[in-house]
Amino acid sequence: MEYVGRVPAPPLDRFIDDIYCLTGVPRHRRMNVPPMPSAHLFINLGEPVRLRDSDPSVPSAVLTDGWFMGVWTRRFLVEYPARVRLVGVHFKPWGISPFVDMPATELRDRWVPVDAVWRRSLDRIRDQVGDMTSATGTLRVLEEELRSRLAEAPSRGLGLVQHTGGRLQTAHGAVPVSALADAAGVSGNHLATQFKFHVGVTPKRVARIYRFARLILSVDALRPVDWSDLAHTAGYFDRAHFSREFKDFTGHTPTEYLTLRRRFPAERGFPPDSGPMPAA
Structure with a gap:
């Protein structure tokens, strides 16, 4: 394909x-x-x-x-x-x-x-x-x-969400949402309300997804994987929380995921990232 x-x-x-x-x-x-x-x-x-x-x-x-x-x-x-x-x-x-x-x-x-x-x-x-x-x-x-x-005039709050979301993207989710709100000069509640309207989820949830994406894209299945090191680099400081979120997001434990990735290497050029995996 x-x-x-x-x-x-x-x-x-x-x-x-x-x-x-x-x-x-x-x-x-x-x-x-x-x-x-x-x-x-x-x-x-x-x-x-x-x-x-x-x-x-x-x-x-x-x-x-x-x-x-x-x-x-x-x-x-x-x-x-x-x-x-x-x-x-x-x-x-x-x-x-x-x-x-x-x-x-x-x-x-x-x-x-x-x-x-x-x-x-x-x-x-x-x-x-x-x-x-x-x-x-x-x-x-x-x-x-x-x-x-494309709307000619952006709706209220989109500029705030775009700027803050861009910082989350650059930091791979590893920035406190409170710091983003303070830097933007708005309350955490206001920022969350605007994110829900323009993104559908809170900035905290977006940060979690960016953090997970950074981790999953950093997995090199051709080499030994130090999950603790990858998790820490991606911003997971609680191993139990990392394991739960990984299983929730992929349906597999980290070990099961790595086994599957080695069994079914990503095709060159597809998928565009290493997130999607073959399902039984």
Whole structure:
């Protein structure tokens, strides 16, 4: 399966990490995806894709057209068809806010059809892409749609969240939220309220996700792994807390995860990070 992605041109790059095309035969049909510092847009141009929540009480969903997903605070499972053709967007945690006319809390841990958010847009996108085989052309269509949807005037509080979220990103979550609030000249409650509206979760939760992402991306399965050292570097100072959060986010203990990573090395160029893992 081929992953072709790129960072969009300004000003979209302030809100989006990359836009991408995913095509071909998947090496693994089922992928376990831990929380990552992203919100998502998927537009399916091929056979249906199934999404499953790690919470067994949540019904699975079949992705036939397009779906928005906010920041995910728990792992979920993607089941690919025999051949994949989809385009997508990795938004920064706060990046989805200026593209949708709703609080981000309504997208947290949820998959919502595109047409429920962008009225009558999905058919237009799919018609423009059609049978286009060029990833460059497909990404151009998606980028133009995003550009047309970007709010001209940012909503109240987005600048605060973007600046503070950028500091969390740079520090990989290893900065006290109280320090962020003090530096911004606002109360912790005000900062949390703005994060909930624009990100869907509190800054403390965003920090946890960035911290975990730093740890999981630093794992080199080809070498011996000192979990205590990696955990400490990522900002985990309580080994029991680290072990619980790792199991909660991945479904595996660190030892089980490393065994799986060595059994199924990441494909070159896909996935774009080392978080998603094949699922049994």
